[in-house]
Amino acid sequence: MEEQGGVRAGGPGARSSATAALARAGAPAIVVADELETRYRSGDTEERVLVLGVLDRIAAEHAAPDLVRSVGIDLVRDALRTNDPRLVAAAMGPFAGRHLGDHDWRHGVVKLVFMGVPLAGVARLDERADDELARMAEDLAEEREAAGRPIPDDLRALLPADASLEKGR
Amino acid sequence: MRIFDPHIHMTSRTTDDYEAMYAAGVRAVVEPAFWLGQPRTGVSSYLDYFDAITGWERFRASQFGIRHHAAIALNPKEANDPRCREVLPELDRYLRRESVVAVGETGYDSMTPEEDEVLETHLDLAKRHGLPVVVHTPHRDKKHGTQRTLDVIANSGIAPELVVLDHLNEVTVDLVAERGCWMGFSIYPDTKMDPQRMVAILQRLGTERMLVNSAADWGRSDPLLTAKTGRAMLEAGFAEAEVDHVLWENPVAFYGQSGRLDVTPLPGFELGGEAELFEGNSILRGAAAVPVTAAAATVTGAN
Ligand SMILES: [Zn+2]
Numbered sequence: 262m263e264e265q266g267g268v269r270a271g272g273p274g275a276r277s278s279a280t281a282a283l284a285r286a287g288a289p290a291i292v293v294a295d296e297l298e299t300r301y302r303s304g305d306t307e308e309r310v311l312v313l314g315v316l317d318r319i320a321a322e323h324a325a326p327d328l329v330r331s332v333g334i335d336l337v338r339d340a341l342r343t344n345d346p347r348l349v350a351a352a353m354g355p356f357a358g359r360h361l362g363d364h365d366w367r368h369g370v371v372k373l374v375f376m377g378v379p380l381a382g383v384a385r386l387d388e389r390a391d392d393e394l395a396r397m398a399e400d401l402a403e404e405r406e407a408a409g410r411p412i413p414d415d416l417r418a419l420l421p422a423d424a425s426l427e428k429g430r
Numbered sequence: 431m432r433i434f435d436p437h438i439h440m441t442s443r444t445t446d447d448y449e450a451m452y453a454a455g456v457r458a459v460v461e462p463a464f465w466l467g468q469p470r471t472g473v474s475s476y477l478d479y480f481d482a483i484t485g486w487e488r489f490r491a492s493q494f495g496i497r498h499h500a501a502i503a504l505n506p507k508e509a510n511d512p513r514c515r516e517v518l519p520e521l522d523r524y525l526r527r528e529s530v531v532a533v534g535e536t537g538y539d540s541m542t543p544e545e546d547e548v549l550e551t552h553l554d555l556a557k558r559h560g561l562p563v564v565v566h567t568p569h570r571d572k573k574h575g576t577q578r579t580l581d582v583i584a585n586s587g588i589a590p591e592l593v594v595l596d597h598l599n600e601v602t603v604d605l606v607a608e609r610g611c612w613m614g615f616s617i618y619p620d621t622k623m624d625p626q627r628m629v630a631i632l633q634r635l636g637t638e639r640m641l642v643n644s645a646a647d648w649g650r651s652d653p654l655l656t657a658k659t660g661r662a663m664l665e666a667g668f669a670e671a672e673v674d675h676v677l678w679e680n681p682v683a684f685y686g687q688s689g690r691l692d693v694t695p696l697p698g699f700e701l702g703g704e705a706e707l708f709e710g711n712s713i714l715r716g717a718a719a720v721p722v723t724a725a726a727a728t729v730t731g732a733n
Contacts, residue, residue: 407600
Protein backbone atom coordinates (compact mmCIF):
# COMPACT_ATOMS: atom_id res chain seq x y z
CA MET A 262 0.00 0.00 0.00
CA GLU A 263 1.45 3.36 -1.03
CA GLU A 264 1.38 5.81 1.84
CA GLN A 265 2.18 9.45 2.25
CA GLY A 266 2.64 10.71 5.76
CA GLY A 267 0.43 7.98 7.16
CA VAL A 268 -2.43 8.71 4.79
CA ARG A 269 -3.49 6.09 2.25
CA ALA A 270 -2.59 7.27 -1.29
CA GLY A 271 -5.81 8.22 -3.02
CA GLY A 272 -7.68 7.83 0.25
CA PRO A 273 -9.56 10.45 2.26
CA GLY A 274 -7.38 13.31 3.36
CA ALA A 275 -4.52 12.38 1.01
CA ARG A 276 -4.94 15.35 -1.28
CA SER A 277 -5.18 17.94 1.43
CA SER A 278 -2.19 16.51 3.33
CA ALA A 279 -0.13 16.47 0.13
CA THR A 280 -1.11 19.99 -0.77
CA ALA A 281 -0.49 21.22 2.76
CA ALA A 282 3.11 20.09 2.34
CA LEU A 283 3.41 22.74 -0.35
CA ALA A 284 3.24 25.47 2.19
CA ARG A 285 6.45 24.31 3.90
CA ALA A 286 8.04 27.49 5.07
CA GLY A 287 11.55 28.23 3.98
CA ALA A 288 11.71 26.04 0.88
CA PRO A 289 13.40 27.85 -2.02
CA ALA A 290 11.05 29.41 -4.56
CA ILE A 291 12.17 27.03 -7.28
CA VAL A 292 11.27 24.02 -5.17
CA VAL A 293 7.88 25.42 -4.30
CA ALA A 294 7.16 26.40 -7.91
CA ASP A 295 8.20 22.99 -9.16
CA GLU A 296 6.10 21.27 -6.52
CA LEU A 297 3.03 23.32 -7.44
CA GLU A 298 3.45 22.59 -11.11
CA THR A 299 4.02 18.86 -10.58
CA ARG A 300 1.05 18.57 -8.23
CA TYR A 301 -1.16 20.33 -10.73
CA ARG A 302 0.02 18.61 -13.89
CA SER A 303 0.05 15.12 -12.44
CA GLY A 304 -3.02 15.58 -10.29
CA ASP A 305 -6.65 14.77 -11.00
CA THR A 306 -9.24 17.54 -11.21
CA GLU A 307 -9.82 17.61 -7.44
CA GLU A 308 -6.12 18.00 -6.76
CA ARG A 309 -5.83 20.71 -9.39
CA VAL A 310 -8.64 22.58 -7.66
CA LEU A 311 -6.72 22.33 -4.37
CA VAL A 312 -3.51 23.60 -5.96
CA LEU A 313 -5.34 26.56 -7.47
CA GLY A 314 -6.81 27.23 -4.05
CA VAL A 315 -3.43 27.48 -2.25
CA LEU A 316 -1.69 29.63 -4.88
CA ASP A 317 -2.60 32.92 -3.31
CA ARG A 318 -1.45 31.98 0.18
CA ILE A 319 1.81 30.50 -1.06
CA ALA A 320 2.58 33.47 -3.31
CA ALA A 321 1.84 35.84 -0.43
CA GLU A 322 3.89 33.97 2.18
CA HIS A 323 6.94 33.14 0.15
CA ALA A 324 9.95 35.40 0.54
CA ALA A 325 10.79 35.25 -3.19
CA PRO A 326 7.37 35.19 -4.79
CA ASP A 327 8.18 36.01 -8.46
CA LEU A 328 8.76 32.46 -9.65
CA VAL A 329 5.83 31.16 -7.65
CA ARG A 330 3.68 33.86 -9.18
CA SER A 331 4.67 33.08 -12.75
CA VAL A 332 4.00 29.37 -12.32
CA GLY A 333 0.71 30.25 -10.68
CA ILE A 334 -0.32 32.34 -13.67
CA ASP A 335 0.53 29.48 -16.06
CA LEU A 336 -1.60 27.10 -14.02
CA VAL A 337 -4.49 29.55 -13.80
CA ARG A 338 -4.42 30.08 -17.57
CA ASP A 339 -4.36 26.32 -18.05
CA ALA A 340 -7.41 25.90 -15.83
CA LEU A 341 -9.23 28.72 -17.62
CA ARG A 342 -8.88 26.83 -20.91
CA THR A 343 -10.79 23.83 -19.58
CA ASN A 344 -14.51 23.31 -19.80
CA ASP A 345 -14.81 22.12 -16.23
CA PRO A 346 -16.64 24.69 -14.08
CA ARG A 347 -14.86 23.48 -10.93
CA LEU A 348 -11.48 24.34 -12.44
CA VAL A 349 -12.58 27.61 -14.00
CA ALA A 350 -14.19 28.73 -10.75
CA ALA A 351 -11.12 27.75 -8.72
CA ALA A 352 -8.90 29.59 -11.20
CA MET A 353 -10.80 32.83 -10.62
CA GLY A 354 -10.06 32.86 -6.89
CA PRO A 355 -7.90 35.30 -4.87
CA PHE A 356 -4.66 34.51 -6.73
CA ALA A 357 -6.17 35.50 -10.10
CA GLY A 358 -7.85 38.47 -8.46
CA ARG A 359 -4.43 39.74 -7.41
CA HIS A 360 -2.10 38.62 -10.19
CA LEU A 361 -3.87 37.62 -13.43
CA GLY A 362 -3.61 40.16 -16.28
CA ASP A 363 -6.71 42.19 -17.15
CA HIS A 364 -7.38 40.51 -20.48
CA ASP A 365 -7.30 36.95 -19.14
CA TRP A 366 -9.16 37.96 -16.00
CA ARG A 367 -12.07 39.52 -17.95
CA HIS A 368 -12.32 36.43 -20.16
CA GLY A 369 -12.40 34.29 -17.02
CA VAL A 370 -15.33 36.30 -15.65
CA VAL A 371 -17.30 36.07 -18.89
CA LYS A 372 -16.51 32.37 -19.17
CA LEU A 373 -18.12 31.81 -15.77
CA VAL A 374 -21.22 33.66 -17.00
CA PHE A 375 -21.33 31.25 -19.96
CA MET A 376 -20.98 28.30 -17.63
CA GLY A 377 -23.73 29.55 -15.34
CA VAL A 378 -21.34 29.63 -12.36
CA PRO A 379 -22.30 32.39 -9.87
CA LEU A 380 -19.84 35.28 -9.93
CA ALA A 381 -20.03 35.58 -6.15
CA GLY A 382 -16.90 33.40 -5.99
CA VAL A 383 -14.80 35.69 -8.18
CA ALA A 384 -12.20 37.42 -6.03
CA ARG A 385 -12.05 41.24 -6.26
CA LEU A 386 -14.84 41.36 -8.83
CA ASP A 387 -16.18 44.79 -7.83
CA GLU A 388 -12.72 46.24 -7.60
CA ARG A 389 -11.50 44.99 -10.97
CA ALA A 390 -14.66 45.23 -13.09
CA ASP A 391 -13.75 47.93 -15.61
CA ASP A 392 -15.23 49.60 -18.70
CA GLU A 393 -13.87 46.91 -20.99
CA LEU A 394 -15.58 44.14 -19.00
CA ALA A 395 -18.81 46.18 -19.08
CA ARG A 396 -18.41 46.52 -22.86
CA MET A 397 -17.95 42.74 -23.23
CA ALA A 398 -20.98 42.14 -21.03
CA GLU A 399 -23.05 44.57 -23.06
CA ASP A 400 -22.13 42.86 -26.34
CA LEU A 401 -23.02 39.49 -24.85
CA ALA A 402 -26.33 40.81 -23.55
CA GLU A 403 -27.07 42.21 -27.02
CA GLU A 404 -26.49 38.75 -28.54
CA ARG A 405 -28.68 37.11 -25.92
CA GLU A 406 -31.39 39.63 -26.59
CA ALA A 407 -31.19 39.18 -30.38
CA ALA A 408 -31.50 35.45 -29.79
CA GLY A 409 -34.55 35.89 -27.59
CA ARG A 410 -32.70 34.36 -24.66
CA PRO A 411 -32.83 35.55 -21.05
CA ILE A 412 -30.06 37.69 -19.58
CA PRO A 413 -28.83 36.14 -16.32
CA ASP A 414 -28.63 38.38 -13.26
CA ASP A 415 -24.87 38.02 -13.01
CA LEU A 416 -24.53 39.31 -16.55
CA ARG A 417 -26.95 42.14 -15.90
CA ALA A 418 -24.86 43.20 -12.91
CA LEU A 419 -21.81 43.61 -15.16
CA LEU A 420 -23.55 45.89 -17.64
CA PRO A 421 -22.62 49.56 -17.85
CA ALA A 422 -24.93 51.86 -15.91
CA ASP A 423 -26.28 53.38 -19.14
CA ALA A 424 -26.87 50.07 -20.96
CA SER A 425 -29.66 50.54 -23.46
CA LEU A 426 -30.98 47.00 -23.22
CA GLU A 427 -34.50 46.10 -22.40
CA LYS A 428 -34.39 45.82 -18.59
CA GLY A 429 -37.59 44.02 -17.79
CA ARG A 430 -36.77 40.32 -18.26
CA MET B 431 -33.79 15.53 -47.99
CA ARG B 432 -30.05 15.01 -48.56
CA ILE B 433 -27.79 16.52 -45.98
CA PHE B 434 -24.10 17.36 -45.77
CA ASP B 435 -23.17 18.37 -42.21
CA PRO B 436 -20.20 20.68 -42.77
CA HIS B 437 -19.10 20.75 -39.12
CA ILE B 438 -19.52 17.84 -36.73
CA HIS B 439 -17.23 16.07 -34.25
CA MET B 440 -18.11 12.44 -34.80
CA THR B 441 -15.34 11.03 -32.59
CA SER B 442 -17.58 12.16 -29.70
CA ARG B 443 -20.65 10.38 -31.06
CA THR B 444 -21.96 6.83 -31.09
CA THR B 445 -22.90 4.43 -33.87
CA ASP B 446 -26.56 5.08 -32.93
CA ASP B 447 -25.94 8.66 -34.05
CA TYR B 448 -24.53 7.48 -37.38
CA GLU B 449 -27.61 5.30 -37.94
CA ALA B 450 -30.01 8.10 -37.03
CA MET B 451 -28.12 10.57 -39.20
CA TYR B 452 -28.24 8.27 -42.22
CA ALA B 453 -31.95 7.71 -41.67
CA ALA B 454 -32.47 11.50 -41.54
CA GLY B 455 -30.70 11.96 -44.88
CA VAL B 456 -27.11 12.74 -43.85
CA ARG B 457 -24.78 11.40 -46.54
CA ALA B 458 -21.62 13.44 -45.97
CA VAL B 459 -19.88 15.19 -43.08
CA VAL B 460 -16.75 17.22 -42.42
CA GLU B 461 -15.08 16.74 -39.06
CA PRO B 462 -12.88 19.71 -38.15
CA ALA B 463 -10.12 19.06 -35.63
CA PHE B 464 -11.00 20.47 -32.23
CA TRP B 465 -10.20 19.87 -28.60
CA LEU B 466 -11.32 17.05 -26.36
CA GLY B 467 -12.81 18.91 -23.39
CA GLN B 468 -9.70 17.86 -21.48
CA PRO B 469 -6.83 19.99 -22.84
CA ARG B 470 -4.07 18.13 -24.65
CA THR B 471 -0.58 18.52 -23.28
CA GLY B 472 1.61 17.56 -26.21
CA VAL B 473 2.14 16.84 -29.87
CA SER B 474 1.73 13.09 -29.84
CA SER B 475 -1.84 13.09 -28.56
CA TYR B 476 -2.57 15.62 -31.31
CA LEU B 477 -1.10 13.43 -34.02
CA ASP B 478 -3.03 10.41 -32.82
CA TYR B 479 -6.17 12.51 -32.96
CA PHE B 480 -5.45 13.68 -36.52
CA ASP B 481 -4.84 10.06 -37.50
CA ALA B 482 -8.14 9.10 -35.86
CA ILE B 483 -10.24 11.68 -37.71
CA THR B 484 -8.58 10.95 -41.05
CA GLY B 485 -8.51 7.18 -40.50
CA TRP B 486 -10.67 5.27 -38.07
CA GLU B 487 -13.49 7.81 -37.95
CA ARG B 488 -13.64 7.96 -41.74
CA PHE B 489 -13.93 4.19 -41.83
CA ARG B 490 -16.56 4.17 -39.08
CA ALA B 491 -18.68 6.69 -41.01
CA SER B 492 -18.32 4.67 -44.22
CA GLN B 493 -19.89 1.66 -42.52
CA PHE B 494 -23.04 3.71 -42.12
CA GLY B 495 -23.12 5.08 -45.66
CA ILE B 496 -21.75 8.51 -44.72
CA ARG B 497 -18.83 10.13 -46.55
CA HIS B 498 -16.42 11.56 -44.01
CA HIS B 499 -13.74 14.19 -44.61
CA ALA B 500 -11.66 16.11 -42.12
CA ALA B 501 -10.27 19.58 -41.53
CA ILE B 502 -6.93 19.84 -39.75
CA ALA B 503 -5.65 22.58 -37.43
CA LEU B 504 -4.34 23.39 -33.99
CA ASN B 505 -7.34 24.30 -31.82
CA PRO B 506 -7.52 27.97 -30.71
CA LYS B 507 -7.56 27.09 -27.00
CA GLU B 508 -4.53 24.85 -27.33
CA ALA B 509 -2.77 27.47 -29.45
CA ASN B 510 -2.11 29.08 -26.06
CA ASP B 511 -0.14 26.10 -24.79
CA PRO B 512 3.49 26.08 -26.00
CA ARG B 513 3.56 22.29 -25.66
CA CYS B 514 0.75 21.99 -28.22
CA ARG B 515 2.04 24.66 -30.60
CA GLU B 516 4.83 22.23 -31.50
CA VAL B 517 2.25 20.48 -33.68
CA LEU B 518 2.28 23.32 -36.25
CA PRO B 519 5.24 21.96 -38.28
CA GLU B 520 3.38 18.64 -38.55
CA LEU B 521 0.30 20.10 -40.21
CA ASP B 522 1.75 20.15 -43.73
CA ARG B 523 1.75 16.41 -44.18
CA TYR B 524 -1.84 16.11 -42.95
CA LEU B 525 -2.99 18.87 -45.27
CA ARG B 526 -1.76 16.77 -48.20
CA ARG B 527 -4.03 13.86 -47.28
CA GLU B 528 -6.82 12.85 -49.63
CA SER B 529 -9.28 12.81 -46.73
CA VAL B 530 -8.52 16.41 -45.71
CA VAL B 531 -10.62 19.08 -47.42
CA ALA B 532 -9.90 22.14 -45.27
CA VAL B 533 -7.80 23.80 -42.59
CA GLY B 534 -9.75 24.08 -39.35
CA GLU B 535 -11.15 24.78 -37.04
CA THR B 536 -8.97 27.75 -36.31
CA GLY B 537 -9.87 31.24 -34.99
CA TYR B 538 -10.08 32.83 -31.58
CA ASP B 539 -10.92 31.57 -28.14
CA SER B 540 -9.63 34.26 -25.75
CA MET B 541 -8.09 36.54 -28.42
CA THR B 542 -4.52 36.32 -27.15
CA PRO B 543 -1.41 37.26 -29.17
CA GLU B 544 -0.64 33.52 -29.43
CA GLU B 545 -4.03 32.95 -31.06
CA ASP B 546 -3.36 35.81 -33.51
CA GLU B 547 -0.15 34.18 -34.59
CA VAL B 548 -1.63 30.70 -34.99
CA LEU B 549 -4.61 32.02 -36.96
CA GLU B 550 -2.22 33.77 -39.35
CA THR B 551 -0.20 30.56 -39.70
CA HIS B 552 -3.35 28.59 -40.54
CA LEU B 553 -4.48 31.11 -43.16
CA ASP B 554 -1.04 30.94 -44.70
CA LEU B 555 -1.18 27.14 -44.77
CA ALA B 556 -4.58 27.27 -46.45
CA LYS B 557 -3.24 29.59 -49.13
CA ARG B 558 -0.23 27.39 -49.77
CA HIS B 559 -2.30 24.21 -49.95
CA GLY B 560 -5.18 25.78 -51.87
CA LEU B 561 -7.65 24.66 -49.20
CA PRO B 562 -10.75 26.25 -47.67
CA VAL B 563 -10.58 27.31 -44.00
CA VAL B 564 -13.11 26.77 -41.22
CA VAL B 565 -12.82 29.67 -38.77
CA HIS B 566 -14.50 29.35 -35.40
CA THR B 567 -15.78 32.63 -33.94
CA PRO B 568 -15.35 32.92 -30.17
CA HIS B 569 -18.08 32.43 -27.58
CA ARG B 570 -16.85 35.29 -25.45
CA ASP B 571 -16.61 38.75 -26.96
CA LYS B 572 -18.02 37.38 -30.21
CA LYS B 573 -18.64 40.66 -32.01
CA HIS B 574 -15.12 41.96 -31.40
CA GLY B 575 -13.70 38.53 -32.15
CA THR B 576 -15.56 38.29 -35.46
CA GLN B 577 -14.43 41.77 -36.46
CA ARG B 578 -10.83 41.01 -35.59
CA THR B 579 -11.02 37.67 -37.45
CA LEU B 580 -12.27 39.43 -40.58
CA ASP B 581 -9.40 41.91 -40.36
CA VAL B 582 -6.82 39.14 -40.06
CA ILE B 583 -8.41 37.35 -43.03
CA ALA B 584 -8.33 40.52 -45.13
CA ASN B 585 -4.65 41.12 -44.22
CA SER B 586 -3.72 37.55 -45.08
CA GLY B 587 -4.77 38.01 -48.70
CA ILE B 588 -6.70 34.73 -48.80
CA ALA B 589 -9.72 34.74 -51.15
CA PRO B 590 -12.84 35.34 -49.02
CA GLU B 591 -14.71 32.56 -50.82
CA LEU B 592 -12.20 30.09 -49.33
CA VAL B 593 -13.21 31.05 -45.79
CA VAL B 594 -16.21 30.19 -43.65
CA LEU B 595 -16.78 32.00 -40.37
CA ASP B 596 -18.68 29.64 -38.16
CA HIS B 597 -20.95 29.85 -35.09
CA LEU B 598 -22.43 33.12 -36.32
CA ASN B 599 -25.56 34.67 -34.89
CA GLU B 600 -27.97 37.55 -35.53
CA VAL B 601 -25.41 40.07 -34.35
CA THR B 602 -22.34 38.84 -36.26
CA VAL B 603 -23.76 37.56 -39.57
CA ASP B 604 -23.98 40.95 -41.28
CA LEU B 605 -20.30 41.71 -40.63
CA VAL B 606 -19.41 38.53 -42.54
CA ALA B 607 -22.00 38.87 -45.31
CA GLU B 608 -20.51 42.12 -46.52
CA ARG B 609 -16.97 40.67 -46.74
CA GLY B 610 -17.80 37.81 -49.14
CA CYS B 611 -16.86 34.98 -46.77
CA TRP B 612 -19.14 32.00 -46.23
CA MET B 613 -21.45 32.15 -43.23
CA GLY B 614 -21.65 29.13 -40.93
CA PHE B 615 -24.30 28.50 -38.27
CA SER B 616 -24.17 25.87 -35.57
CA ILE B 617 -27.65 24.79 -34.58
CA TYR B 618 -27.64 23.80 -30.93
CA PRO B 619 -30.40 22.55 -28.62
CA ASP B 620 -30.10 25.54 -26.28
CA THR B 621 -27.36 28.00 -27.23
CA LYS B 622 -25.71 29.43 -30.34
CA MET B 623 -28.64 29.14 -32.78
CA ASP B 624 -31.89 27.19 -33.11
CA PRO B 625 -33.83 26.13 -36.25
CA GLN B 626 -36.41 28.96 -36.03
CA ARG B 627 -33.78 31.65 -35.59
CA MET B 628 -31.85 30.11 -38.49
CA VAL B 629 -34.92 30.28 -40.71
CA ALA B 630 -35.36 33.94 -39.83
CA ILE B 631 -31.77 34.68 -40.88
CA LEU B 632 -32.24 32.80 -44.17
CA GLN B 633 -35.45 34.78 -44.81
CA ARG B 634 -33.58 38.00 -44.22
CA LEU B 635 -30.32 37.27 -46.05
CA GLY B 636 -31.11 34.49 -48.55
CA THR B 637 -29.43 31.11 -49.03
CA GLU B 638 -26.19 32.06 -50.82
CA ARG B 639 -22.93 31.25 -49.01
CA MET B 640 -24.93 29.89 -46.06
CA LEU B 641 -23.78 26.73 -44.27
CA VAL B 642 -25.83 25.03 -41.56
CA ASN B 643 -24.20 22.53 -39.22
CA SER B 644 -24.93 20.71 -35.99
CA ALA B 645 -21.38 21.13 -34.58
CA ALA B 646 -22.36 18.11 -32.50
CA ASP B 647 -19.61 17.11 -30.07
CA TRP B 648 -19.29 15.88 -26.49
CA GLY B 649 -21.37 18.75 -25.18
CA ARG B 650 -25.14 18.96 -25.23
CA SER B 651 -25.79 18.87 -28.97
CA ASP B 652 -27.87 17.05 -31.57
CA PRO B 653 -26.56 15.66 -34.88
CA LEU B 654 -30.09 15.76 -36.33
CA LEU B 655 -30.53 19.52 -36.02
CA THR B 656 -29.49 19.97 -39.67
CA ALA B 657 -32.51 17.88 -40.70
CA LYS B 658 -34.74 19.73 -38.23
CA THR B 659 -33.60 23.03 -39.72
CA GLY B 660 -34.46 21.71 -43.20
CA ARG B 661 -37.96 20.87 -41.99
CA ALA B 662 -38.31 24.27 -40.34
CA MET B 663 -37.35 25.86 -43.68
CA LEU B 664 -40.04 23.87 -45.51
CA GLU B 665 -42.63 24.80 -42.90
CA ALA B 666 -41.70 28.45 -43.34
CA GLY B 667 -42.36 28.21 -47.07
CA PHE B 668 -38.91 27.58 -48.53
CA ALA B 669 -38.93 25.32 -51.60
CA GLU B 670 -37.27 21.89 -51.47
CA ALA B 671 -34.64 23.15 -53.91
CA GLU B 672 -33.75 25.94 -51.49
CA VAL B 673 -33.41 23.47 -48.63
CA ASP B 674 -31.19 21.31 -50.84
CA HIS B 675 -29.14 24.37 -51.72
CA VAL B 676 -28.41 25.14 -48.07
CA LEU B 677 -28.04 21.60 -46.74
CA TRP B 678 -26.26 19.98 -49.69
CA GLU B 679 -25.14 22.16 -52.59
CA ASN B 680 -23.55 24.86 -50.46
CA PRO B 681 -21.25 22.58 -48.43
CA VAL B 682 -20.39 20.65 -51.61
CA ALA B 683 -19.44 23.93 -53.30
CA PHE B 684 -17.47 25.19 -50.31
CA TYR B 685 -15.41 22.07 -49.59
CA GLY B 686 -15.33 21.18 -53.31
CA GLN B 687 -12.84 24.02 -53.62
CA SER B 688 -10.30 21.59 -52.13
CA GLY B 689 -10.47 19.44 -55.26
CA ARG B 690 -10.65 16.40 -52.95
CA LEU B 691 -14.28 16.12 -51.99
CA ASP B 692 -16.04 12.87 -52.78
CA VAL B 693 -19.77 12.78 -52.12
CA THR B 694 -20.73 9.85 -54.33
CA PRO B 695 -22.71 7.11 -52.55
CA LEU B 696 -20.53 4.59 -50.75
CA PRO B 697 -20.39 1.05 -52.12
CA GLY B 698 -23.44 -0.81 -50.83
CA PHE B 699 -25.41 2.41 -50.33
CA GLU B 700 -26.02 3.34 -53.97
CA LEU B 701 -29.78 3.02 -53.69
CA GLY B 702 -30.09 5.43 -50.82
CA GLY B 703 -32.68 4.28 -48.33
CA GLU B 704 -32.92 0.61 -49.24
CA ALA B 705 -29.62 -1.01 -50.09
CA GLU B 706 -27.92 -0.41 -46.80
CA LEU B 707 -29.78 -3.30 -45.22
CA PHE B 708 -27.45 -6.24 -45.01
CA GLU B 709 -29.06 -9.44 -43.78
CA GLY B 710 -31.65 -7.36 -42.01
CA ASN B 711 -28.99 -5.38 -40.17
CA SER B 712 -28.30 -1.78 -41.02
CA ILE B 713 -24.62 -2.12 -40.15
CA LEU B 714 -22.61 -3.36 -43.10
CA ARG B 715 -20.29 -6.18 -42.26
CA GLY B 716 -17.32 -8.03 -43.72
CA ALA B 717 -16.32 -7.33 -47.30
CA ALA B 718 -19.05 -4.76 -47.80
CA ALA B 719 -17.47 -2.53 -45.20
CA VAL B 720 -14.53 -1.50 -47.38
CA PRO B 721 -13.65 2.13 -46.80
CA VAL B 722 -13.84 4.91 -49.32
CA THR B 723 -12.07 4.07 -52.58
CA ALA B 724 -9.68 6.46 -54.24
CA ALA B 725 -11.19 5.51 -57.60
CA ALA B 726 -14.55 7.09 -56.79
CA ALA B 727 -15.39 10.17 -58.80
CA THR B 728 -14.60 13.43 -57.04
CA VAL B 729 -16.47 16.66 -57.09
CA THR B 730 -14.13 19.49 -57.97
CA GLY B 731 -14.59 23.23 -57.97
CA ALA B 732 -17.53 25.26 -56.87
CA ASN B 733 -20.65 24.59 -58.89
ZN1 LIG C 1 -16.43 22.58 -33.74
